[in-house]
Amino acid sequence: MNYCGGFLSPRECTKRSLFLVFTISFTAIYLIFYLYAPHHLAALFKSDNLHKESEKNLLKKNLTNFKQISGKENGELPPENEKSGNKATPTPTQSFTFIINEEEKCKDKTPFLVLLISTTAAELQHRRAIRESWGSEAAVPGVDIVRLFMLGIENKGANKDVLLRESNQYHDIIQQDFLDTYNNLTLKTLMGMRWVASYCSGARFAMKTDSDVFVNTMYLIEKLLRPLPPSTQNYFTGHLMKGHTPIRNKASKWYISEEEFPGKKYHPFCSGTGYVFSGDLAAKIVNASLTIKYIHLEDVYIGFCLNAKGVEIVPLSYSLFNIHKVPFSPCMYNKIITSHHIQPHEHILYWEILQEKKHTC
Numbered sequence: 149m150n151y152c153g154g155f156l157s158p159r160e161c162t163k164r165s166l167f168l169v170f171t172i173s174f175t176a177i178y179l180i181f182y183l184y185a186p187h188h189l190a191a192l193f194k195s196d197n198l199h200k201e202s203e204k205n206l207l208k209k210n211l212t213n214f215k216q217i218s219g220k221e222n223g224e225l226p227p228e229n230e231k232s233g234n235k236a237t238p239t240p241t242q243s244f245t246f247i248i249n250e251e252e253k254c255k256d257k258t259p260f261l262v263l264l265i266s267t268t269a270a271e272l273q274h275r276r277a278i279r280e281s282w283g284s285e286a287a288v289p290g291v292d293i294v295r296l297f298m299l300g301i302e303n304k305g306a307n308k309d310v311l312l313r314e315s316n317q318y319h320d321i322i323q324q325d326f327l328d329t330y331n332n333l334t335l336k337t338l339m340g341m342r343w344v345a346s347y348c349s350g351a352r353f354a355m356k357t358d359s360d361v362f363v364n365t366m367y368l369i370e371k372l373l374r375p376l377p378p379s380t381q382n383y384f385t386g387h388l389m390k391g392h393t394p395i396r397n398k399a400s401k402w403y404i405s406e407e408e409f410p411g412k413k414y415h416p417f418c419s420g421t422g423y424v425f426s427g428d429l430a431a432k433i434v435n436a437s438l439t440i441k442y443i444h445l446e447d448v449y450i451g452f453c454l455n456a457k458g459v460e461i462v463p464l465s466y467s468l469f470n471i472h473k474v475p476f477s478p479c480m481y482n483k484i485i486t487s488h489h490i491q492p493h494e495h496i497l498y499w500e501i502l503q504e505k506k507h508t509c
């Protein structure tokens with residue numbers, strides 16, 4: 149019996165049967181795949197993709213975490229500040245108020261130079277000598293100079309009335325209510341910066357110096373500052389200190405603890421014995437101080453502020469701003485700007501001889 153009937157040979161029938169079996173089987177398998185396989189495969193494919201996707205997300209998250217930890221995005225270097233280790237913590241300089249102020253000094257004039265001289269109440273003789281010599285507001289004919297002595301407050305109130313009397317007589321004292329100590333010298337400098345920014349913002353230049361520094365204001369103004377263009381901004385110069393590192397020896401005058409400054413190096417700065425800057429920088433330095441952590445080394449701190457504002461210190465010959473005492477001779481002092489460790493009587497003596505002899509050098 150065969151289902152092909154009698155009109156095909158048995159051999160032919162077997163061939164036909166096999167063909168039918170193959171065709172039906174193929175169709176069936178195809179149908180099964182068509183009905184189930186695509187969804188299954190798609191699902192498989194999808195879950196595989198999901199797996200990959202979630203891995204990607206995880207990696208992304210981990211990368212973000214890494215970026216946040218290391219502070220690096222797009223290979224960017226951390227801000228210069230962080231490299232030096234002083235994080236942005238506000239300086240406690242905003243809360244101090246003026247006890248003695250000279251708000252009117254620049255009301256009717258725009259000084260060419262504001263002298264900000266760091267001093268303590270006891271240094272009466274220094275102030276007197278400076279007023280009569282290089283710090284006289286008439287020291288350089290035809291140039292408006294404003295002189296201010298900067299003070300904090302002292303625990304013993306005995307000097308209070310003396311200081312007020314001195315202030316009433318000379319109108320060249322500013323004082324804020326921070327304790328006048330070595331570790332607060334940065335507050336003193338910032339007080340001066342704040343004064344210039346608030347009451348004399350048009351000043352062309354300002355100089356911060358100390359009462360034991362002789363300043364040849366004549367040379368400073370005539371030779372250095374007057375030749376600069378009237379539009380000079382972001383100008384800062386003095387005795388450049390570059391590549392300095394924190395001193396951890398407690399016996400040093402410049403000792404600084406790891407706690408106060410954990411960084412490994414300082415940014416370039418100018419010795420606090422005397423630095424000169426364009427008037428616009430006063431506000432910029434005050435502004436920077438709002439975000440730069442306080443350290444007591446006044447000059448180093450100003451260096452941090454300059455760095456934060458992207459200001460580069462102008463290098464000058466080291467023979468101009470001297471951080472040691474230059475032995476006096478009129479022709480020597482005629483071509484320097486600062487000399488350190490000066491006694492009150494020397495301020496007067498050197499200035500007088502300089503006036504007499506300057507034309508003979």
Ligand SMILES: *[C@@H]1O[C@H](CO)[C@@H](O)[C@H](O)[C@H]1NC(C)=O
Pocket residue numbers: 203206207210
């Ligand atoms: C992500 O970081 C964690 C630990 O922080 C680690 O266990 C995990 O394997 C990381 N994942 C990827 C995808 O790198």
Ligand SMILES: *[C@@H]1O[C@H](CO)[C@@H](O)[C@H](O)[C@H]1NC(C)=O
Pocket residue numbers: 325326327328329330331332
């Ligand atoms: C600095 O001044 C403030 C405010 O008067 C005072 O509290 C602080 O003790 C002073 N710092 C030092 C080191 O004298």
Ligand SMILES: *[C@@H]1O[C@H](CO)[C@@H](O)[C@H](O)[C@H]1NC(C)=O
Pocket residue numbers: 431432435436439
């Ligand atoms: C002070 O600094 C902030 C940023 O720290 C800036 O937005 C602001 O404009 C600055 N102001 C001045 C007067 O420079």
